[in-house]
Amino acid sequence: MAVKQYIISALVLDVLERDIAHIGSSTLKMAHVYMESLCRAQDEVNADLSRIRTQFRRSGIKVLKEERQPHGVRVQYVVQGYEHSFYLLRGLLRTEVTTLLKRYLHLPTPIEPGHYPNKSI
Template structure:
């Protein structure tokens, strides 16, 4: 029996990488918006907050680079990302197979919030 010469079909890990990249990209957008907002507020020490968010931005950028590297290794390439009213759609190619990943904004918001909490070492279940 000979093995098939075709590429392996997409796996859960491939979908996880795409989702991780989308969520981190959204997190960068949120951080950038928050930094611009902080600059407009009359805070006593805005530079402390801005520096903190800049540090998180740098960490997220490093994570994005690592995810992109893994995607290259696994043969995953994002072709298109559409932000629509209901959610965000990502079309990607995975070892020759066209794939679609769709995330509703409510789900995306929760994922971004969890990712931000991870970077801030905050557990939202421990609310005051």
């Protein structure tokens, strides 16, 4: 679902902005190295968000409201004149944001227990 991807990407962007600000004000000796990595990830997220917005315009999708609540995020959106909504729980958001952030930082994602690629156990 493109709307879900849009919301999660926007949250990743928020996380990156916050972390860049924290690292920028830190006393780390090599802060510029970490900031460069985070800024590159930020550029990738912005490019993806731009692609998603273009897709929204072509498909007639418009996000009306994104409401952050104590236990998650409620999203209201319109697709070709029909209004929809969904709610993403905080636990799911944390997992999705972490996975996407790792992708943007080019970090490996751990193998889930019980799933071993190219091996039969």
